[in-house]
Structures are given as structure tokens and as C-alpha cells.
Amino acid sequence: MTAATRANTLPILIAASVMMSLAMGMRQCLGLFLPPMTQALSMSASDFTFAIAVQNIVWGLAQAPLGAVADRWGLRPVMVLGAAAYVAAMAVMASATGLSTFILAQSLIGIGIACTGSSLAMTAAARAASPERRSMILGIVGAFSSVGTLVIAPALQGLLGVWDWRWGALLFVLLAAAMVPAALVTGRVDRLPQPALQRASAAAAIGEALRNRRFVVLCCTHFVCGLQLIFINTHLPNYLAICGMDPMLGAAAMSIIGGINIAGCLLAGWLGQRYLKNVLLGLTYLARSAVLMIYFMMPPTPATTILFAAAMGMLWLGVIPLVSGYVADLFGTRNMATLLGVSFVIHQMGSVVGAWGGGMIFDMFGNYDLAWRFGVSLGIVAGLVQILFGGPSGTWSRTRPAAATG
Numbered sequence: 001m002t003a004a005t006r007a008n009t010l011p012i013l014i015a016a017s018v019m020m021s022l023a024m025g026m027r028q029c030l031g032l033f034l035p036p037m038t039q040a041l042s043m044s045a046s047d048f049t050f051a052i053a054v055q056n057i058v059w060g061l062a063q064a065p066l067g068a069v070a071d072r073w074g075l076r077p078v079m080v081l082g083a084a085a086y087v088a089a090m091a092v093m094a095s096a097t098g099l100s101t102f103i104l105a106q107s108l109i110g111i112g113i114a115c116t117g118s119s120l121a122m123t124a125a126a127r128a129a130s131p132e133r134r135s136m137i138l139g140i141v142g143a144f145s146s147v148g149t150l151v152i153a154p155a156l157q158g159l160l161g162v163w164d165w166r167w168g169a170l171l172f173v174l175l176a177a178a179m180v181p182a183a184l185v186t187g188r189v190d191r192l193p194q195p196a197l198q199r200a201s202a203a204a205a206i207g208e209a210l211r212n213r214r215f216v217v218l219c220c221t222h223f224v225c226g227l228q229l230i231f232i233n234t235h236l237p238n239y240l241a242i243c244g245m246d247p248m249l250g251a252a253a254m255s256i257i258g259g260i261n262i263a264g265c266l267l268a269g270w271l272g273q274r275y276l277k278n279v280l281l282g283l284t285y286l287a288r289s290a291v292l293m294i295y296f297m298m299p300p301t302p303a304t305t306i307l308f309a310a311a312m313g314m315l316w317l318g319v320i321p322l323v324s325g326y327v328a329d330l331f332g333t334r335n336m337a338t339l340l341g342v343s344f345v346i347h348q349m350g351s352v353v354g355a356w357g358g359g360m361i362f363d364m365f366g367n368y369d370l371a372w373r374f375g376v377s378l379g380i381v382a383g384l385v386q387i388l389f390g391g392p393s394g395t396w397s398r399t400r401p402a403a404a405t406g
Contacts, residue, residue: 008192009128013137015185016128017144019079020121022179023086023113024317025148025258026172027055029156031234032251035241036165037102045238047099049359051106052234053352056226058110059117060348064206064341066114067123071337075124076187082115083179090176094169116179118145118317119340122324124189126333134328138321139269145317146265149258157251205335206342214278214391215330215339218323219346221285221390224382225319226350228288228375232257232312234355239368243300253309260313268318269325277326278390281319282383288315289379296372326391 034048070078089108096102114120122138129137152175159168209215237250271280295308327339358371 008188011185012128012189012192013125013141015182016121016124017141017147019083019116019179019182019186020118020141021144021146021148022175022182023082023116023121023148024118024145025150025152026086026090026175027109027113027117028149028233028258029153029251029254031237032153032156032160032254033165033168034234034238035247036160037096040165041096041098041102043099043102044359044363046356046359046363048102049234049355051099051103052230053356054103055106055110055113056230056348056351056355058107059114060110060345060351062111062114063119063344063348064338066111067119067337067339067341068335070120070123071335074187074190075120075337076184076190078115079120079124079183079187080180082112082120083176083183084112085109086112086116086176086179087173090169090172094166094173096169112176114341114344116183118142118320118324119344120337121145121186122320123333123337123340124186126324126328126336127189128192135272135321135325136269138324139266139272139318142269142317142320142324143262143265145320146258146261146313150255150262151258153251153254153258154248157248161247205331205338209331209339209342212330213389215327215343217386217390218278218281218326219343221281221382221386222319222323222343222347223350224285224375224378226347227354228292228350228379229316229354230351231354231358231371231375232292235358235362235368235371238362240300240305242367245300245302245305249302249305253305256306256309257313257316260310261316261318264314264316264318265321267314269321272322272325276391277322277329279387281322281326282385282387282390284315284319284322284383285379285386286383288312289376289383291315292372292379293376296368 030052037043038045038048066078085108089105089112092101092108093105096105125138125141126134156168156171159171236253240250241247291308291311295304298304323343324340328336331339358368361371362368
């Protein structure tokens with residue numbers, strides 16, 4: 001990569017990191033609103049988590065078609081649209097008067113994050129990086145997805161502890177507005193020259209991907225990733241509250257997860273350049289399940305919660321550079337946004353189960369015992385399947401760079 005190319009790509013990578021950090025950071029802190037919003041708006045835990053489930057359904061359903069639009073017409077217009085949708089979502093949430101307006105806000109968040117979250121941000125980073133450095137670059141950009149959580153969680157909980165929850169929503173309006181210029185700069189990747197690739201329509205690319213065993217396994221195990229992470233995001237603050245812990249402990253745990261995950265993503269990107277990505281993904285799911293089981297088997301204390309957050313942070317979003325890099329390895333970057341969108345449909349199905357299912361179990365039994373046992377069991381199965389049947393890594397002829405002619 002020449003000095004001129006680096007000068008062009010560095011602002012793109014920085015802006016993509018900022019955009020994804022804000023988009024993912026706000027989303028991962030929504031669980032902190034559960035106790036004050038359910039009390040103020042007379043909602044149950046399952047009402048709140050149903051709205052979060054709607055967000056994840058909208059995100060999942062929108063991701064593939066929006067990725068196809070971005071692959072066809074460019075990343076910039078889609079990402080700017082998503083940033084605007086995020087601003088509108090937070091404005092609606094700040095003025096919510098009940099479940100219906102809260103669901104509307106979450107639906108808009110689903111659209112916004114589909115345009116600004118990991119799939120399109122990582123596609124932009126992959127296109128801006130050289131193939132030999134792609135895994136490490138994806139790890140660096142993925143690490144910034146946790147910076148938002150690290151900073152936003154304690155700031156939000158501090159606001160919620162002093163003022164009405166609507167002030168926290170207004171903070172999110174301002175943060176979402178900052179995503180607009182970041183999306184504009186990230187969109188400069190559309191101007192960068194790309195290797196000549198054999199073109200295929202989005203439908204053809206999806207059809208061929210779904211006939212690839214490694215991609216199908218990747219999608220199926222991504223279900224468990226969504227289930228486990230959204231369960232923790234949404235329900236850990238409430239779990240600690242019903243166990244009599246200080247409300248600030250939940251925010252501190254989410255902040256620690258975000259901070260430690262910076263190192264986790266960097267490590268995942270580094271390892272992804274050296275070892276089989278399917279094996280690394282499988283080990284991640286197994287390790288997450290072990291950490292979840294150990295933590296929930298014991299009564300929570302501040303010390304065990306901090307240790308849990310630190311361990312989970314190393315395993316949190318390291319899947320982003322691994323999944324993104326694996327899709328790029330298999331199919332190249334031409335239809336990367338589309339194919340990541342397909343995998344995220346399955347991921348978001350798991351997110352729905354983790355968020356809404358966890359809330360329903362809590363409303364029915366008054367605890368989360370059945371929920372965490374279900375998540376651990378599925379995580380073990382997913383980890384073994386990903387290792388045994390997920391592949392070795394490789395490229396696919398239909399999306400490899402076209403040979404030079406003449």
C-alpha cells in the first residue's frame with residue numbers, strides 16, 4: 001500500500017471506527033434504561049424486551065437488502081440514511097409515552113444500526129485494507145466498536161442516577177447526530193479503486209453462498225452469538241438489581257466489557273491472520289458458554305461481576321473481525337455487505353430469543369435460571385459445530401479477482 005493510498009484510507013478507517021463505536025455503543029447500553037423506563041411508563045420487563053426484540057428483527061430483516069443496496073449503489077448514501085434514522089429513533093424514544101412509541105423508536109434503531117453498525121462499517125474497512133493486512137485492520141476497527149460502550153455506559157448510568165431517564169435519551173440524540181459526519185467520511189471508500197471482480201447480482205451471490213457448507217455453518221452458529229450477547233446486554237443490569245446490587249454495578253460491568261473488548265478484538269484480528277477462523281469462532285462460543293455458566297451458578301457479588309465482565313469482554317465482539325474476515329476470505333469484498341447481511345438475519349433471530357425470551361422467562365419465573373442454562377447449552381453445541389463442520393478457510397472462484405488479460 002503506497003503512502004498516497006494510506007493517506008486516503010486512514011480517514012475512512014477512523015470514521016468507520018467512530019461511526020460503529022457510537023452505533024454499537026448506544027445499542028449495547030439500552031438495557032440500562034430497563035428499570036427506569038418500565039417504572040415510569042408502566043411497562044413490564046417482557047414489554048421492554050419485546051421492543052428490543054422488534055429492534056433486532058428489523059435490523060436482521062433490513063441488513064441484507066440494505067447491504068445489497070450499498071453493494072450496488074455505494075456505502076455512503078446508505079450509511080448517512082442510517083445515521084439520520086438513528087437520530088430520529090432517539091428523538092422518538094426521548095418523547096416516548098408508552099409501549100407503542102418505544103417500539104417505534106426501536107424499529108428506527110434497527111434500521112439505523114443496519115446502515116451504520118458492524119456489517120457496513122466492516123465492509124468499508126475491508127475494502128480500504130489490503131488483503132494481507134485485512135484481518136488485523138478489521139480487528140482494529142472492530143475494537144473501536146467497544147469504545148462507545150466503555151464511555152457511554154458510565155455516563156448514561158450517571159445521568160439515570162440523578163435525572164429523569166429522558167435526559168439519557170437526549171444524550172443519545174446528540175451522540176447519534178455525531179454519526180452523520182462520520183458516515184459521510186466513511187463513504188469516501190466508494191471512490192477507492194477496487195480489484196476487478198467477476199460481477200454477480202445480489203440474488204446470485206446469496207444463492208451460491210447458501211450452497212456453501214462453511215457459510216451455512218457460520219450463519220447458524222451466529223444465532224448463538226446474538227442470543228448470548230443480547231441476553232447479557234438487556235438483562236444483566238436487571239439481574240443485578242433484583243439481586244440487590246448497586247445499579248451502578250451494571251453500568252460498570254458493561255463499561256468493563258467494552259474496555260476489555262478492545263484488547264479482545266485486536267487479539268481476534270491478530271489470531272485471524274495466523275489460524276483458522278472457524279476454529280477461533282468455535283473456541284469463542286465455547287469459552288463464552290463456560291464464563292456464563294460459572295458466573296450464573298454463583299450468587300453475584302461486585303467482585304465476581306467485575307471478573308465476569310472482564311472475561312466476557314475478551315470474548316465479546318471478537319467475532320466481528322473473524323466473521324467479516326471469513327466472509328471476505330470465502331467470497332471477496334464485492335458482495336460482502338450483502339452476505340454479512342444474510343448472516344446477520346440469523347444472528348438477529350438469536351438476539352430476539354435472547355432479549356424477548358429472557359424477559360418472558362423472568363416474568364414467568366421471577367429469575368433467569370432457565371434462560372442462562374438455555375444460552376449455555378446452545379453455545380456449547382454451536383462451538384463444537386463451528387469447529388468440526390465450519391470449514392477450513394479458503395476462497396471461492398466466483399468472487400476471486402478476475403485474471404488480467406492481454
